[in-house]
Amino acid sequence: xxxxxxxxxxxxxxxxxxxxxxxxxxxxxxxxxxxxxxxxxxxxxxxxxxxxxxxxxxxxxxxxxxxxxxxxxxxxxxxxxxxxxxxxxxxxxxxxxxxxxxxxxxxxxxxxxxxxxxxxxxxxxxxxxxxxxxxxxxxxxxxxxxxxxxxxxxxxxxxxxxxxxxxxxxxxxxxxxxxxxxxxxxxxxxxxxxxxxxxxxxxxxxxxxxxxxxxxxxxxxxxxxxxx
Ligand code: CTP
Ligand code: MG
Numbered sequence: 001x002x003x004x005x006x007x008x009x010x011x012x013x014x015x016x017x018x019x020x021x022x023x024x025x026x027x028x029x030x031x032x033x034x035x036x037x038x039x040x041x042x043x044x045x046x047x048x049x050x051x052x053x054x055x056x057x058x059x060x061x062x063x064x065x066x067x068x069x070x071x072x073x074x075x076x077x078x079x080x081x082x083x084x085x086x087x088x089x090x091x092x093x094x095x096x097x098x099x100x101x102x103x104x105x106x107x108x109x110x111x112x113x114x115x116x117x118x119x120x121x122x123x124x125x126x127x128x129x130x131x132x133x134x135x136x137x138x139x140x141x142x143x144x145x146x147x148x149x150x151x152x153x154x155x156x157x158x159x160x161x162x163x164x165x166x167x168x169x170x171x172x173x174x175x176x177x178x179x180x181x182x183x184x185x186x187x188x189x190x191x192x193x194x195x196x197x198x199x200x201x202x203x204x205x206x207x208x209x210x211x212x213x214x215x216x217x218x219x220x221x222x223x224x225x226x227x228x
Contacts (some may be wrong), residue, residue, distance in 0.1 A: 003048050003100045004121060006165070009086040010034050010107035011055040011079020016211050023210065024107040025060045025218040029223040032064060032146060033210060036110035042069045044117050047103065053090040055079040085189065088177045089172065098171030101125065104187050105165040111206045111222045112165070120167055123149075123201045130168035131199030132188045133207065134160040162186055163203045 014023025024034040034052070041050045051074045054061050062073055078089040087104055095101065103120070105112065116133055124131040137159040145151040166187040168176070172194075173187060180190035188198045206222050208215065 002125070002169070003096070004046050004103060005094060005096055005100055005170070006047050006050040006103045007038060007087060007090050007094065008034070008041070008052045008105050009079070009083050009090065010052050010105050011058070011086040012083065014108075017213060017216075018132070019213075020033050021060060022055075026139075026216065028053060028110055028210075028216060028220050029227070032060075033110045033219070034066070034107040037105060037107050037112060038066075038069060038073065040110075040112045040114065040117065041103070041105060041208065042072055043114060044121075046121060048072070048093070049074060051076055051090055051094050052107070053079050053086045083185065084180060086179055088174070091174050091177070092172075096170040098106065100170045101130075101167055102169045102170050102173055103165035104173075106209055108210050109164055110210065111208070113204055113206060116202075116204050116207060117165065120165055120201045124167045124199055127190060127199050129196045129198055130166070130172070130188075131201050131216070132166035132186075133163040133203030134200045135163065135205060136160055137204050160200055162188060163207050168197075170200070189193055 009023045017023035019026055025032045041047055046116055050071050054075055054077045056077045066073055076090055076093050079086040080089050120133050137156040141154040141156050142150045142153050143152050168191055176190035176194050180193055184190050191198055210219050
């Protein structure tokens with residue numbers, strides 16, 4: 001039987017957030033952002049272990065109490081210079097068979113909900129390759145001419161915004177990331193570059209990536225509303 005394992009890349013600095021501490025440690029609804037992401041993954045009983053990839057120079061992790069997550073949570077201080085390198089370094093460390101499923105989830109997506117996680121696992125576990133949460137694009141898309149004016153309208157049909165978790169088998173993911181072109185930014189892109197077609201699974205708008213300072217307020221509202 002294939003197992004489900006989560007891997008949370010959390011070795012970034014959050015440069016676009018512009019705060020002194022890395023954004024994954026910024027407080028949202030009273031807890032560091034990364035605590036919410038880990039909590040959601042740990043609340044899913046099918047996920048056996050949750051590995052967190054931290055920067056080797058991380059000075060914040062040890063300042064918090066993670067004991068509520070017990071022995072399922074494993075911090076790894078093996079982060080790399082890019083997200084792809086952090087994921088790749090993490091994959092080398094984890095205890096998994098080649099056919100085990102790995103769910104890679106950004107620490108910067110604290111509002112991932114249980115239903116989306118279950119949907120991803122239900123819909124992808126029957127697949128050969130793997131898949132990811134994503135959202136069909138709702139807005140009209142414009143391509144810019146590089147000078148702040150519209151060059152053209154891009155048809156949005158068949159366009160999706162990729163989210164995380166992205167779920168692939170451990171062996172294929174390692175292989176894909178080790179061969180991936182540098183500019184590729186997510187796991188699915190690396191798998192696509194091998195010639196495979198990952199499955200798109202409907203995500204939720206609330207599972208957005210907290211990137212800019214103004215995103216924090218929306219994330220906080222979502223997290224607080226779930227407690228009521
Ligand atoms: N990440 C990582 N290792 C890196 C860069 C990013 O593990 N070298 C992680 C981040 O910590 C985050 C996830 O990848 O959980 C998504 O990255 P992003 O939202 O871009 O975070 P940052 O790279 O930290 O932010 P920025 O790009 O604004 O600097
Ligand atoms: Mg980044």
